[in-house]
Amino acid sequence: MKIAIAGSGALGCGFGYMMQKGGNDVTLLDFWEEHIKAIKENGLSVTVNGKEDNVIIPVGKPEEIKDTFDTIFIFTKSMGLRNMLEKIKHMLTEETKVVCLLNGLGHADTISEYIPKKNIIMGTTVWTGGLDAPGKTHFMGEGPVEVQNSDENEEEGTRQVVKMMADCGLNGIYSQNVHFTTWRKACVNGTMNALCSLLDCNIKQLFETSQIDELNHGIVSEFSRIAETEGIKLDVEEIVNYLKATAEKVGGHYPSMHQDLKNKRPTEIDFLNGVVAKESEVKGFEAPYCKQITQLIHAKEDILGIKR
Amino acid sequence: MKIAIAGSGALGCGFGYMMQKGGNDVTLLDFWEEHIKAIKENGLSVTVNGKEDNVIIPVGKPEEIKDTFDTIFIFTKSMGLRNMLEKIKHMLTEETKVVCLLNGLGHADTISEYIPKKNIIMGTTVWTGGLDAPGKTHFMGEGPVEVQNSDENEEEGTRQVVKMMADCGLNGIYSQNVHFTTWRKACVNGTMNALCSLLDCNIKQLFETSQIDELNHGIVSEFSRIAETEGIKLDVEEIVNYLKATAEKVGGHYPSMHQDLKNKRPTEIDFLNGVVAKESEVKGFEAPYCKQITQLIHAKEDILGIKR
Numbered sequence: 001m002k003i004a005i006a007g008s009g010a011l012g013c014g015f016g017y018m019m020q021k022g023g024n025d026v027t028l029l030d031f032w033e034e035h036i037k038a039i040k041e042n043g044l045s046v047t048v049n050g051k052e053d054n055v056i057i058p059v060g061k062p063e064e065i066k067d068t069f070d071t072i073f074i075f076t077k078s079m080g081l082r083n084m085l086e087k088i089k090h091m092l093t094e095e096t097k098v099v100c101l102l103n104g105l106g107h108a109d110t111i112s113e114y115i116p117k118k119n120i121i122m123g124t125t126v127w128t129g130g131l132d133a134p135g136k137t138h139f140m141g142e143g144p145v146e147v148q149n150s151d152e153n154e155e156e157g158t159r160q161v162v163k164m165m166a167d168c169g170l171n172g173i174y175s176q177n178v179h180f181t182t183w184r185k186a187c188v189n190g191t192m193n194a195l196c197s198l199l200d201c202n203i204k205q206l207f208e209t210s211q212i213d214e215l216n217h218g219i220v221s222e223f224s225r226i227a228e229t230e231g232i233k234l235d236v237e238e239i240v241n242y243l244k245a246t247a248e249k250v251g252g253h254y255p256s257m258h259q260d261l262k263n264k265r266p267t268e269i270d271f272l273n274g275v276v277a278k279e280s281e282v283k284g285f286e287a288p289y290c291k292q293i294t295q296l297i298h299a300k301e302d303i304l305g306i307k308r
Numbered sequence: 309m310k311i312a313i314a315g316s317g318a319l320g321c322g323f324g325y326m327m328q329k330g331g332n333d334v335t336l337l338d339f340w341e342e343h344i345k346a347i348k349e350n351g352l353s354v355t356v357n358g359k360e361d362n363v364i365i366p367v368g369k370p371e372e373i374k375d376t377f378d379t380i381f382i383f384t385k386s387m388g389l390r391n392m393l394e395k396i397k398h399m400l401t402e403e404t405k406v407v408c409l410l411n412g413l414g415h416a417d418t419i420s421e422y423i424p425k426k427n428i429i430m431g432t433t434v435w436t437g438g439l440d441a442p443g444k445t446h447f448m449g450e451g452p453v454e455v456q457n458s459d460e461n462e463e464e465g466t467r468q469v470v471k472m473m474a475d476c477g478l479n480g481i482y483s484q485n486v487h488f489t490t491w492r493k494a495c496v497n498g499t500m501n502a503l504c505s506l507l508d509c510n511i512k513q514l515f516e517t518s519q520i521d522e523l524n525h526g527i528v529s530e531f532s533r534i535a536e537t538e539g540i541k542l543d544v545e546e547i548v549n550y551l552k553a554t555a556e557k558v559g560g561h562y563p564s565m566h567q568d569l570k571n572k573r574p575t576e577i578d579f580l581n582g583v584v585a586k587e588s589e590v591k592g593f594e595a596p597y598c599k600q601i602t603q604l605i606h607a608k609e610d611i612l613g614i615k616r
Contacts, residue, residue, distance in 0.1 A: 299523065
């Protein structure tokens with residue numbers, strides 16, 4: 001399969017590496033010049049679950065790559081999605097599948113402005129990774145990658161992508177309910193990710209506070225109400241228990257938004273609590289938890305001098 | 309006038325020093341042994357607006373002092389008020405005036421459980437100070453100290469206390485509207501104090517964020533609604549403008565609650581936003597800003613290992 005990775009940070013490099021190893025023709029796309037230069041000169045160094053490797057892999061800015069692709073995986077930050085879709089227009093054929101595994105809500109709507117619904121594959125993954133230096137990343141986990149075609153009558157192409165990922169050790173599976181998984185993951189990020197960032201603590205510390213139950217219930221109730229308007233049933237108690245179980249597993253981890261603030265990068269809050277606050281306003285609900293958390297995180301970005 | 313200072317931190321020492329200098333018989337009360345010992349052995353060092361002095365002044369734990377007093381000034385933290393009232397019972401006569409200049413809401417109700425209304429003097433001050441070491445404090449400003457008798461038919465005794473403070477350079481004035489001043493000061497503390505603590509920034513940084521208008525409006529509206537149920541009119545726009553003007557004056561200052569967290573002491577949030585959240589619940593209003601800020605500050609206290 002001829003594959004492009006649109007956004008080659010830690011996850012993009014991890015997926016690209018695994019899929020090339022599995023026999024596919026993979027090209028990495030990115031905008032970070034130092035990173036591109038390092039990969040061109042020294043190859044891509046990837047450590048997968050502790051095992052180090054170095055591979056030669058095509059890489060470039062989107063405007064430098066003239067090919068078209070069978071499948072394009074998008075691994076930008078949420079706020080970089082639209083710009084990336086603009087920049088990869090010339091790589092698309094009528095059959096090109098676009099796979100989006102980004103955190104956050106509302107991405108399917110953005111993608112559908114550029115790509116016909118039959119070619120959009122939405123999903124989530126629990127693979128994680130980190131960027132250690134230009135050209136050097138690590139990749140951890142065992143998956144799965146759950147995906148579903150946006151047009152449910154067009155599963156066939158998506159099933160081929162799933163099979164390809166499974167063959168490459170990425171643990172791809174076809175989901176009948178990717179909307180639910182996406183919303184549940186947004187709840188994880190909208191609670192522990194947002195709160196750890198605001199309170200400057202790790203997940204274990206957050207879940208040991210006396211306030212976590214009230215905060216989780218407040219936030220998840222607001223997510224649940226908007227999910228329901230989109231036909232997704234999120235049981236608040238069930239999700240809150242899922243959060244607790246997740247927190248127990250990850251423990252002393254600092255979530256991504258905390259790392260964003262620490263490294264003075266804008267957060268994805270507008271695609272999590274921010275979406276719920278905005279949609280609630282449009283639909284006539286109150287969402288004071290999500291609204292205030294979004295305001296506080298933006299205030300924190302401003303204080304840290306982070307440009308949005 | 310025979311005066312006790314119940315709670316001899318920075319403000320208590322400053323007031324005690326000024327009133328003794330002005331010819332009154334002043335005794336300091338406190339619970340901190342190191343501080344008491346230092347004052348007993350080396351005298352009290354006070355720097356008033358940059359001018360240093362050292363004086364001999366009676367000091368002790370409340371249980372050690374057997375006298376009664378004409379006037380007792382309370383300068384505890386909000387959460388120490390009730391305990392202090394218990395500990396000074398034996399120093400009260402039927403005529404002893406109790407002056408409370410504490411930040412926060414609801415203190416008059418607590419004091420009225422111990423003291424007849426005619427003897428309660430409520431007020432606010434803009435004097436500030438700091439504790440540099442045991443026995444060593446500084447005191448800054450020019451006042452005023454605005455006070456009002458809780459029973460408005462009993463102004464006479466309070467006017468004597470006001471005159472005494474004026475004579476001592478403390479700029480005491482009798483106010484006809486101390487309730488308003490108290491609520492307005494609570495709005496200052498419930499916005500900039502709480503938010504700087506949560507966002508770990510100074511007042512200048514907070515007021516430069518893009519979110520400050522929405523946050524101030526959200527919080528002040530909730531304070532205003534509860535103030536109104538107590539017969540106090542707080543115009544939201546007027547208060548928000550007052551906050552801006554105050555912020556411009558104090559600039560790069562880190563407010564007291566920020567210092568509390570930094571020094572791992574419990575904050576006074578339960579006597580500011582916490583009161584508004586609680587009263588709103590009792591009275592059937594929503595107060596999501598105050599409620600969530602109280603929860604987040606308590607979560608932060610928990611993370612820092614601060615016992616409440």
